[in-house]
Amino acid sequence: MKLTADFFENDVLWVAENLLEKILVRRFDDGKIQRYIITETEAYRGEEDLACHAAKGRTKRTEVMYHQGGKIYVYLIYGMYWLLNFVTGKEDQPQAVLIRGLKGIDGPGRIGKELLLDKSFYGETTFDSSRLWIENAPTILNFKTTPRIGIDYAGDVWKNKPWRFLLNE
Secondary structure, three states, X not given: OEOOHHHHOOOHHHHHHHOOOOEEEEEXXXXXXXXXXXXXXXXXXXXXXXXXXXXXXXXXXXXXXXOOOOEEXXXXXXXXXXXXXXXXXXXXXXXXXXXXXXXXXXXXHHHHHHHOOOHHHOOOEOOOOOOEEEEOOOOOOOEEEEOOOOOHHHOHHHHOOOOEEEEOX
């Protein structure tokens, strides 16, 4: 099921966190559909955020960031990499989430190459798109294990068994 406008109309920090482990879907021109798990995001929050493109105000490049959440914001860096962002929040509150990692693909430039992004994606609405969208996914319980804590008295073998389970952040 595609994520709806309601999801993207939230604050960028909430969306950036809640996009993790969602499924990014790309339908290529040849009809092939590929699904990717989102593993890393980064939030950019409005004109007050000096790292955000909107810090320089409303421009031709940033116009889509001033739209209602759910629009796709792509831009070219180094003249060769299209980076994928999703606009979040309400109209006239420029915010966007950069997709930095997909399972097996690290780095936003590599993602753009994998997805065959170009300028034509700029301003497309993700929940209406037939070529790029986000699907909801059940919560995946990613966890890690570590040695248990506070049982030194049990000896090295037992205190070092990886039987402490923690959710990954």
